[in-house]
Amino acid sequence: MDKVKTIDARGLSCPVPVVLTKKAVEQNPSSLQVIVDNVAAKENVSRYATAMGYNIKAEEKDNEETLLTLEKK
DSSP states (O other), X not given: OOOOEEEEOTTOOTTHHHHHHHHHHTXXXXXXXXXXXXXXXXXXXXXXXXXXXXXXXXXXXXTSOEEEEEEEO
Protein backbone atom coordinates (compact mmCIF):
# COMPACT_ATOMS: atom_id res chain seq x y z
CA MET A 1 0.00 0.00 0.00
CA ASP A 2 1.33 3.40 -0.97
CA LYS A 3 2.00 6.03 1.66
CA VAL A 4 -0.41 8.93 1.16
CA LYS A 5 1.45 12.05 0.07
CA THR A 6 0.50 15.19 1.97
CA ILE A 7 0.98 18.68 0.56
CA ASP A 8 1.06 21.46 3.15
CA ALA A 9 -0.14 24.55 1.27
CA ARG A 10 -0.95 26.62 4.36
CA GLY A 11 0.03 30.25 4.01
CA LEU A 12 0.33 29.98 0.23
CA SER A 13 -1.89 31.99 -2.08
CA CYS A 14 -3.19 30.79 -5.41
CA PRO A 15 -2.02 29.56 -7.80
CA VAL A 16 0.74 27.95 -5.66
CA PRO A 17 -1.48 25.31 -3.94
CA VAL A 18 -2.84 24.24 -7.34
CA VAL A 19 0.66 24.10 -8.86
CA LEU A 20 1.87 21.91 -5.97
CA THR A 21 -1.19 19.68 -6.34
CA LYS A 22 -0.63 19.46 -10.11
CA LYS A 23 2.98 18.32 -9.59
CA ALA A 24 1.82 15.62 -7.17
CA VAL A 25 -1.04 14.49 -9.46
CA GLU A 26 1.43 14.08 -12.34
CA GLN A 27 2.87 11.13 -10.35
CA ASN A 28 -0.59 9.52 -10.67
CA PRO A 29 -1.20 8.70 -6.98
CA SER A 30 -4.35 6.83 -6.03
CA SER A 31 -4.82 9.26 -3.14
CA LEU A 32 -3.36 12.53 -1.95
CA GLN A 33 -3.94 14.99 0.88
CA VAL A 34 -3.69 18.78 0.59
CA ILE A 35 -3.86 21.13 3.59
CA VAL A 36 -5.04 24.65 2.74
CA ASP A 37 -6.00 27.62 4.89
CA ASN A 38 -8.07 29.82 2.59
CA VAL A 39 -11.29 29.45 0.64
CA ALA A 40 -9.80 30.30 -2.77
CA ALA A 41 -7.14 27.57 -2.45
CA LYS A 42 -9.76 25.06 -1.27
CA GLU A 43 -12.03 25.81 -4.23
CA ASN A 44 -9.25 25.91 -6.83
CA VAL A 45 -7.53 22.71 -5.67
CA SER A 46 -10.92 20.95 -5.49
CA ARG A 47 -11.86 22.11 -9.00
CA TYR A 48 -8.52 21.00 -10.43
CA ALA A 49 -8.61 17.62 -8.68
CA THR A 50 -12.15 16.95 -9.90
CA ALA A 51 -11.09 17.76 -13.46
CA MET A 52 -8.21 15.29 -13.09
CA GLY A 53 -10.51 12.44 -12.04
CA TYR A 54 -10.36 12.59 -8.24
CA ASN A 55 -13.14 12.54 -5.67
CA ILE A 56 -12.62 15.15 -2.95
CA LYS A 57 -13.45 14.95 0.72
CA ALA A 58 -13.04 18.24 2.59
CA GLU A 59 -12.52 18.09 6.35
CA GLU A 60 -12.74 21.47 8.06
CA LYS A 61 -10.40 22.07 11.00
CA ASP A 62 -11.11 24.62 13.76
CA ASN A 63 -8.28 27.01 12.81
CA GLU A 64 -9.65 27.75 9.30
CA GLU A 65 -7.60 24.95 7.79
CA THR A 66 -9.12 22.40 5.47
CA LEU A 67 -7.75 18.93 4.82
CA LEU A 68 -8.63 17.90 1.27
CA THR A 69 -8.41 14.17 0.65
CA LEU A 70 -8.23 13.32 -3.05
CA GLU A 71 -9.12 9.76 -4.07
CA LYS A 72 -8.80 8.50 -7.65
CA LYS A 73 -12.23 7.68 -9.12
